[in-house]
Amino acid sequence: MNIFLENVKQFLEWSITKVPDIFERIGNFFSYFEITIGLYTFVVRWVFPILAITIFLRCILPLLQGRKRASAWGYLMMMDGSRVPLKHWENSIGRSKVSDIVIALPFVSRNHAVLTFRDRAWYITDLGSKGGVKVNGIKIEAPQIVNYGDTISLAGVKMTLLPADEEESGLLQQDDYTATLIPSGRLFNSSAAFALILLFQFLGVIQVMLAMFPEVNLAVTLTFIVFIFAETLHFHIKHWLSRKYLELELLCYFLCGMSLFIVSSAAPDLLYIQLAAILFGMLVYSVLEFMISDLGRTRKLKYLLASTAIILLVLNLAIGETRYGAKLWINLGFITFQPSEFVKIAFVIVGTAALDKLLTTRNMTAFIAFSGICIGALVLMRDFGTVVVFFGTFIVIAFMRSGDLRTIALISSGALIGAMAVIAFMPYIASRFATWRNIWKYANTTGFQQTRTLIAAASGGLLGVGSGNGFLASIAAADTDLVFGILCEEWGLLIAFIVVLIIVFLAVYAVFLTKNCRSSFYAIAACGAASIFLIQTALNVLGTVDILPLTGITMPFVSRGGSSMIASWGLLAFIKSADDRIRPDKAGD
C-alpha cells in the first residue's frame, strides 16, 4: 500500500515538473517523446508481470488437466468376460501393483510378460517368468506375434487379444475431458493465450525501442516483426495440423521472446543470428517430432545420431576452438557451433528403451559406454558445467531404466570422488569453489559475475527498471551466463521467476506425461530432455545468484547462442512426443 502510494506520489511529482516543461518547449517533438518514454515504462512495468503470470497459468493448466488418453489400442478379454483396455503401446502384465495390467494371482510372476505394439502388430515377451507364457497353447521362447483372437496364457491364466473397435477407440474416454475439464471447450483457448504472448512481445519491443531512443535500431524492429510472424505461422500450422495441445509451444515462444529482449539489450548486433537460431530450432523441432512419431524409424535414428555425436565430439577435440578456457566450438569458416549442444539430443535418444527391453534385461552397457564417451570428451574440453548436466541426466535415465537405487547411489558416489579429484587438481575449478558463498570478498575477481548479478537483481526489484535500462547487459557474456540477472534487473524478479518456473514446469510435465504414455521410449526421452533443461537452468540461475558454484552454462531457450537454442527446440520434441492427448476442439475429428 505504502509503495503504491509512493508510486502515485512519484507520478504527481513528475506531472508537476513536466507540465511546465510541455508549455515551455511546445512544438519540440523530442520533449514530448521523452515524456512519453518515461510514462510508457512507468505503466508497462506493471502490465508485464500481470501478463506473464496470466500467460504462465493459461499455458500450464490445460497441460496438467487433460487426464486420460482418448484411445485404447486393443483389449484383453479375461476369463471372466471382462475387457481390459490396453492403454499403451507397451503394457506390462504381472502380479506387481505397478504393472499396467495387474493379475493378482500367486502363481503369476511379479513382472510376468509385456505386450508390445510395434510395426503394426502385437508381440508378447516373457520376462523370465516361472509359470511361462503360452500363445494358443504353445509355450514361447522368444518374443512372439499375437494376432487378434489368439489366446495368451500366463501360467495358466488365459486371456484373448481383441482389436480396438472403431466406434470406441477414438471416443472411449471422451467423457473424461468434457465432463471434468473443459465444459465449453473455450475455457482454455490456446489462441487466447497466444494472443497474450503476442501482446506481451509487442509491448516489450516498443519498450526496447523507446529505451534506445534517440538511437533507432532497425535490427530490433525487423527481428521482432520476423519473429512474431514466424511464431504466428508456426502456431497456426500446428493448430491446423496437430491434434495435440499447443501450450508447450506457447511457453517456448514466450521464452524465445525473452531471449530476443535480452539480446536486444546486450548485443543488438547479434539479433539476426539469434532469430535465425530460433527459426531453425522450430524447424528442427517439427522434423524431429515427425521422425520419432514412428518407433521403427526412431531405432534407426538412434544409431545415426549416436555415431554422429561421437564423430562431432572427436572433431571438437581435434579441431575445436578454445574460448573462455573451454574448447567448445567448431569453426566451419562461415559458421561456428558448439557440438556438445547437439550431442544432448543424441544422449537422450540413446538412453531410451522400450518396456520389454527394459524389463527383460537390465543391460545398459551401450548407454553407459556412450555416456562415458560423452562425459569423458566434455572433461577433456573442460566444460564441467555440461559434464554435470550430462551426469544428472544420466542418473535420471539410468534410474528410469533400471529402478536400481543402489547402483545409482554407487555411481553417484564414484562420480563425487571423481569430482573432488577434479576440484583438487584443477585450480580453475577450485577457485570457483573458494568463491562460492564468499562472493563479496572476491567482488572484483572471481565473484564479479555473481555480485553484479545480485546488484542488478536488487536494482530491478519485483517489477524491473524496464528493458534496455539495465547495466548488467553491458557486462561481457551476460546474455549467455547472466540471463537471470538481466531478467531480474530489466523485467523484475516476478518475470524472472516465471521464466525459471516454466522450465521447472517442463520437468513436472514430463513426469506427469509418463503415466499415460504410449511407450516407455517416449516417457524416458521426455524425462531425459526435461532433466537436461532443468539441470542447465539450475546451474545457470542458482550459479549466478551464488546458491550453487558458478558454472558458465546457458539457460535453455533464453540465453543467447545458436547451438543452444537449436538443441533446446530439438529436445522439446521429445517432451512433446510423450503427450498424445487430443485437444478438445480436435476430439470430434
Place this chain on the structure above:
Amino acid sequence: MKLLLRRAAILLFFSLLVLVGLVIFTWQYVNNSSTWVQHPANRHLYANGKPINLGTIYDRAGRVLLQMIDGSMSFHGDKTVRTAVMHATGDMHNNVETSAQMAFPDRLSGWNIINGIYRLKSRSGSGSNLTLTLDAELCAAAYEELSGRKGTVGIYNYQTGEILCMVSAPSFDPENPPDIDADPEKYEGVYINRLLSAVYTPGSVFKLVTAAAAIENIENIEEKRFYCDGKLQIGGDLVTCMSAHGEISLSQALASSCNVAFGQLSLELGPEKLQRYAELAGFNSSLEVNGIKTAAGRVELADAKDVELAWAGIGQYTNTANPLNFMAYMGAIANDGLLVNPRILRERRVLSFVNASAGENKQIFSPDTAKKLKALIRESTLSIYGEDTMRGLGLCAKSGTAEVGGGKRPHAWFAGFLDSEEFPFAFVVVIENGGFGSRVAAPVALKVLQAAVNSF
C-alpha cells in the same frame, strides 16, 4: 507405465531441489537486496565509485543540509551549520556510521523492493528527499556553545519523539575536511556521534534512577529524613560528600546532590531493585532511532559489594550511560512515565502509525511515580536555580559531575526537561572532562534551551 511413473519421481525430486534453491534465493533477496543495491559497483547509483544518485537531506525548516549536484556533494551554505550537523548528515566519505547517508541509503536512492531502483525521472533530479527532525540553526547554536570542548548536546520533544538538536564535538567542516591524523588529540573520535554512540560515567544524574526506585519502594519517602555528616562508613570503606549536609529530606538531598543520602538509599533498596530500575531507565539496552542503534549504558550490580552498591547508586562504580538514552529517560519522567522513542526522520511512513503506539513507546513506570519524581526534581531545581531560570517553563534538571579517575577532570553532565505543554523538551548535555556539571554543563544547556524555546 505405472512403473516408469514411479521411477520418474527422481525428476520430481530434482525439480524440488531447484525450487528449494529458488526459495533460498528469495529469502536472501528479501533480507539482503537493500544492501546489495548500495554496492559501489551498482551503475544505477555510482559512477567510478562515486554516488551519482543521491537525494537531498533537509532539516525540519526545509534547509538543505546535503545535496548531490551533478555528481558532487554539497552541504549547507554556512560553515557552522554544516559542522554542527556533520554527524547527522555524514561527511563525503561515509566515515560516520550513524549518519543519515549510511542509515537511510534506501530512502535517499529511492529504492524499495517492489520498484527497485526505478523512478519516474523528474527534472529536479533523481533520488529521494529526506527530512530530518533537526533544526540546523539550533544545532549550530549548540555547537557554538560547546566552544571547542568535546561533548554532546541533545534536545528532543518527549511527546512526539522528534530530536531537535543533536550535536557532537569534535566535528569538522565536511566541505573542507581537515587532516584528521595531523591532530589526533583534537579530533579524538571525530567520526563518532557522541549523542548516539558514546557512553560516559553518569555521576550524579544517576541519582534520578535511584530516586525513582526509592519512590516506588520505600514507604513515606517524602517524610523520610537522612543524616549526612560528610561521610558514610560502609565496612572499612568510605563514601564521601562535598560537605556535611546535616538532616535533610529526599528533595534536599537531590538539590545538594548528597552522596551519603543516596548511598544509604541504595543500600536500603539493595542491588536487585536498583538494577531493575536502572534497566527500566534504559540501561543495559539500546534504543533504535529510526533503526540507528544507540550505544547501551551499563549498570551491573550482581557482584557489587555494599560500598560498590552505594557508589553505583550515586552514578559511579562501573556505571555508564549513553546520553541519548538518558535524555529519553528524562523525557519519560516528564511524559507521565511514557518513554516516546526518539526519532530523526520527520515524515512518518504511512504504515508506521500502526506500530508507533505499540512498538516504539514504552511505559516505564506509573504516571503517579512520574508525577512524584517530577515534583521532587522541580523542587530541587527551584531551590538551586530559582524561579527566574527559564521562567514559566518548569525547568526540571539535575547536574552531574562524573569522576573518571586517571587524574582527569570529571565529565560534566546536565540533563532534564521542561515541564511545559508548549515546549515539551527533554535535554542532555555532556562535556568531557569539563569539570562541575552545574557550573560547566548547565549554562550550555540553558542557553541552547532558550534558543530552542525562542525558535519554536
